[in-house]
Amino acid sequence: MSHHAPLGIAVIGTGKMGADHVRRVRDLISGARIAAVVDIDEARAAHLADGIDGCTAYTEPAAAMDDPAVDALIIASPGPAHEATLLDALARDLPVLCEKPLTPDAESALRVLEAEQRLGHRRIQVGFMRRFDPEHARLKRVLAGGELGRTLLLHCRHRNVSVHDYFTDEMLITDSVVHEMDSARWLLEQEITAVTVLKPARSSLSPRVLSDPQLVLFETAGGALVDVEIFAASGFGYQVQAEAVCERGTARIGEGGGVGGVLTSAAGRWGGEIDQDYVTRFEEAYDREVRHWADATRRGETTGPTAWDGYAAAAVCEAGVRAQATGQRTEVTMIERPAFYA
């Protein structure tokens, strides 16, 4: 593919996650486009493709891979289908973003590993998205920075509001705690060597079939101990928290409402960092502002703050500068707001 042409992506599997990736690539990813969607449900794939310029619907992953418009794949089909799709993609040397799990068991995952090694270069990225969460990334930086010393304990909380009735005890591990398995390995840079699962009395508000919550313990190759509370039907909110206890202090994320950065306790003080400039603080605001404007402009509209808002600010500034110079309360002089800007 040319450096300048947009990357043609095929999304395999168009359930909740797949459809969300389609929307994401279409609206938010610069330099990429949806070239194909694949689903065993033909109508569903066709319906999704219809709304996207230059997008073809397929029922077979291999057919999409053979479409010359397809440069790369996002796999969001059910886990049991991943192995075949991954092996096909590797056979064609196609880059893949594969939603977790890579495959449903270690044996099949091993076959994928071997195929990628035979290919001789990496083509698979697994969808452990927490590694891209700003809070987790900051926690990783704090731990890697080394000021707190070696991490000895990692306390994790993983709470969902509710789960479907068909959710099983096993899925608590394979669908939920699997995230902590990856984030613990990644944060600690150590493999997990043993697992223990403890079950307290079950919540009477959880689905009958579930022993919920549970406490899962990991031991790691470096001797760290990880405890994970998994509470699938907590009822009150979605919370993902982690607290690393290190030789010289602790660092945690996920407190309060959510995205407040890393809180550390060290040397007799607790607290966090303060942004140092508007670029960091308002980075997301600028991105949203320009995206909002570009999207509206493409629709032929102009929205957002108006020229009237610009005029009003100028009028208030003039009064402000005069008030500052005179020390006096200064009234703002403005025209009546035109109906045009109502």
Next chain:
Amino acid sequence: MSHHAPLGIAVIGTGKMGADHVRRVRDLISGARIAAVVDIDEARAAHLADGIDGCTAYTEPAAAMDDPAVDALIIASPGPAHEATLLDALARDLPVLCEKPLTPDAESALRVLEAEQRLGHRRIQVGFMRRFDPEHARLKRVLAGGELGRTLLLHCRHRNVSVHDYFTDEMLITDSVVHEMDSARWLLEQEITAVTVLKPARSSLSPRVLSDPQLVLFETAGGALVDVEIFAASGFGYQVQAEAVCERGTARIGEGGGVGGVLTSAAGRWGGEIDQDYVTRFEEAYDREVRHWADATRRGETTGPTAWDGYAAAAVCEAGVRAQATGQRTEVTMIERPAFYA
């Protein structure tokens, strides 16, 4: 322009803010591209254009506007140049995102207003980016929701780490407090009717020419009172905080490290909202993940979590499921990590 062609944007002014908008549109804005850059410094514009496919450099805004590849403008030139550029753009019916200030004074702003009204439809969005900040947007929603009643007071803090030596008292108003002028008008949905500026003893650490900090008071048409602390050389951090005091409670943003959502005090309790699902909590993580993957793929690379990470998670899951079923500590069985994934 076609619905499907990317929006061709000319960025006028390529200083810090303009260059940042060029980078943003190029890397992050789906469906838009930089078609032209304009700067009176010819070499600077040319240098910037060189790195972008299909981008032309100009020294005159009007010349860029006449380029058929240009569909819309971002104005990031110095304020005094805005009026002429805006009038030219309106004459050509071109959509504009204009960095604040609209123009440096109310009289010239009025001329722009009148031109846009003559055109008969809106074409100008002013760059008050706080309206797109997730925290400010949430605060706006809380106030608009009406549960806290009418807003009577708005306490604002605006602290910068430091300013250049040429920063003046007047710029405290026109460059800094202008943001509060807009956010107060927007949050309260009321015009500002009078301004008072109070000066305490100046910080000995601020540039000699500045009376810093200052306390600026706004009165609004609806009787609300706004107090703004502006502290340009606070030394310790960049903080933008706002606390609305309403008839039934308060709501504030900008506490702690920054982006922790809206804290309310009402009915005997203080606190904030908890996310209700992973979509909200990890929205940004998913966006970054896919962007990271698409960017690497376009560079011909694969990075991020590896197939080995997928295999390791599968192996730990298997041990976890067995541990859960047996109640016993269960060792994880894994192959040695291949050098390929080191």
Next chain:
Amino acid sequence: MSHHAPLGIAVIGTGKMGADHVRRVRDLISGARIAAVVDIDEARAAHLADGIDGCTAYTEPAAAMDDPAVDALIIASPGPAHEATLLDALARDLPVLCEKPLTPDAESALRVLEAEQRLGHRRIQVGFMRRFDPEHARLKRVLAGGELGRTLLLHCRHRNVSVHDYFTDEMLITDSVVHEMDSARWLLEQEITAVTVLKPARSSLSPRVLSDPQLVLFETAGGALVDVEIFAASGFGYQVQAEAVCERGTARIGEGGGVGGVLTSAAGRWGGEIDQDYVTRFEEAYDREVRHWADATRRGETTGPTAWDGYAAAAVCEAGVRAQATGQRTEVTMIERPAFYA
């Protein structure tokens, strides 16, 4: 009076505050006792005195002062009565704790000042209790420590849930903001030189007679600026907050639920102190424990944690020590709980 005899205190005025002081001295103040209570309502004074060993009721402050059992006075009568009582007390060289206000106006306060100076030594302590609030005391220490530099601004919030219908605008100043007048003078160690009062639109939930909330500004001799939000009928809670903005950072108290210590922002970080030992952390718990035990013992009772609790802890400790040594889950061996300890 002898060093060892308990201090005989007369409480003048037995309204809400006076009765509370009677209870406080009786139950919580070691080395002091209530020797007399004074109220113009004879029955009320008598009723209160009846419940206290060795306490006499009076209707006249002077009569109580002449009681040889009285060593010192707490004045909790209405403000207009303070001057006469204070002058009488100074004439007898009696120590006084005088609830605020000292007197209702500066002129009468001056006469008291002069009388105390004629006496030649201090005998009056005024009841500005915030100086004894642990949070305010910590804030004072942080500011006095000098690390944050000179204080330039002090932002204060003073919110009550509700006020009586007879509460007036004037009382917002003399009953409520008077606390900030003292705490600002004390924290900044500067006199207040000018006052401005600003009134936003009134809350529709405040008593009709009140313009509530108000914003009160103080200027100080050293050039600091103090802004005080007074909101008498906020409806949602009682909050007293203060944020000192200094040359090198900020320090604030009263956040969240209340008594969480001093939060500072400085050098790129926000946060607070962590206790360094159990003495600091559990000081109040120890005081309450021993007070609870002594009180129960004086009533002929034994309450609190039982010998059974001691036995259970010992049994669990034994299992814990074994579990620690063996690395195994260890069951706790205990007898059945005797009915005696049910």
Next chain:
Amino acid sequence: MSHHAPLGIAVIGTGKMGADHVRRVRDLISGARIAAVVDIDEARAAHLADGIDGCTAYTEPAAAMDDPAVDALIIASPGPAHEATLLDALARDLPVLCEKPLTPDAESALRVLEAEQRLGHRRIQVGFMRRFDPEHARLKRVLAGGELGRTLLLHCRHRNVSVHDYFTDEMLITDSVVHEMDSARWLLEQEITAVTVLKPARSSLSPRVLSDPQLVLFETAGGALVDVEIFAASGFGYQVQAEAVCERGTARIGEGGGVGGVLTSAAGRWGGEIDQDYVTRFEEAYDREVRHWADATRRGETTGPTAWDGYAAAAVCEAGVRAQATGQRTEVTMIERPAFYA
């Protein structure tokens, strides 16, 4: 003993904890006095007794118990000495506050239990002081209130700054975790049925002899699971935290700097309570104020806020009331501060 005479207390053991109880009773406990101190170190006991009016020094607990001035005992001697002292006290029907442990092992504790039962009424309170900590008491109230439903998990953190070199692994359980044993039993109102102790890699900063930190798990009769992090040489601070995970939400204490009340997460919101009046908020300030004044008065001194402070407040109030009425900035009129009040 008479209802009105102060309770005569003998403190057995005058090490750090015993000496602290002596100071506490002497200075802070109304209606009680130190009648005797007991220590095998005769000089130490005598020295301590010398400073207290009417206090006798003993080397034998039984001798102190036979002193007619002694009404009750505080036992703060080493644990192995407790059994004999407790049995002697029960034989004399003397009320006891016994520092933990009741006795060092379950078997001896059982003998004490049996003796108290034979006596036929309770005489022993065990010194688990956390039950009197305001934060723990509030957490207990929240859990007992039942709104959050049944408690399923209890996460505890217990961190000390450092320990002596002679501190052993066993003492981590019997000296430190014993507090969580009691607070878990008390908060959950359930006995502990099994214990497991897990050891991660040890901190290289802890004393060589210690495996520090450790993770201790309790199972309870009602099926709750408790995990306790004990970190004896954390280096950074003293932190005692607890988070109860219930069927409908969580409640935790010990966050941030320490004493900020109970934080709950429930029904989509996190947060805490706001005080509803000044009595709650400033209760401790009032107690300290009056205690400070009474103590100074007994020393023949007057300290604290002066009549000058009262005068200054009156003068500022007068300016404030005028400013409020006129809407104008109003200067404060005051006399020069007399040297007397400097």
